[in-house]
Amino acid sequence: MTSKLFAKLPPDLNPQNLPQHVAVIMDGNGRWATRRGLPRIAGHRQGAKTLKELLRCCKDWGIKALTAYAFSTENWRRPIEEVDFLLHLFERLLRRELTQMHREGVRISFIGDLSLLPKSLQTEMQRSMAQTLYNQAIHFTVAVNYGSRNEIIKACRELAELVQQGELKPQQINESLVAQHLYTTDTPEPDLLIRTSGEMRLSNFLLWQLAYTEIYFTDIFWPDFDRTAFHQALLSYQKRDRRFGQIQASA
């Protein structure tokens, strides 16, 4: 059973020490395109293919959750044409890929303030989340109009309301309660975060959830981040000693 599940896992990777949850900041689409003399949107189109491939790879290799940063609360500052293209791309992809993803057992979730997105996109998102809710093969989360600071503010407001209504005492607020009021409420924290394109920052992504995540940076632009590149990231992950504040990693 196990050998079948990990059949396609490269032999130098230890199936017992894979990250359960991988998060990616998909960066470098624009530069990838510009270097080829193409418009930036060509990079986004190619980047979407890369994400689809990575999802399949995670599933093949037995990784149970993948979270991808697709559009930040700060990305509205880009030219309107680029923002429009991205939002249409998300909708087109969802319409086109949902049936196949559902068939493959993918559970899809969207995190972020979805209320500010075009209504037709919101409808597709809600439909895909409802349809795939009970799928078990892999949990695929896409962050759209996501900002970690906004998410933490949302949690604070919800908790403050509970206190105001007398349903909660301030002393009862703890880590697990805060975590329950984030968008990621039912997802374990990422074990590995990958950011492509050579940038070494978090850009407002999962600030709370990444507290003990291993971080991997690569110069590769997102559209070129293929299985081989992912394999390298996993090899690096498997060399890490995750101590969680202790002196030695516990067995």
Ligand code: IPE
């Ligand atoms: C990441 O690629 C995709 C999004 C932010 C939507 P970029 O579009 O940021 O590409 P660069 O960083 O400009 O090369």
Ligand code: IPE
């Ligand atoms: C982060 O990339 C957001 C996404 C990948 C969706 P950006 O390219 O927007 O980040 P900055 O502006 O370089 O920090």
Ligand code: MG
């Ligand atoms: Mg960028």
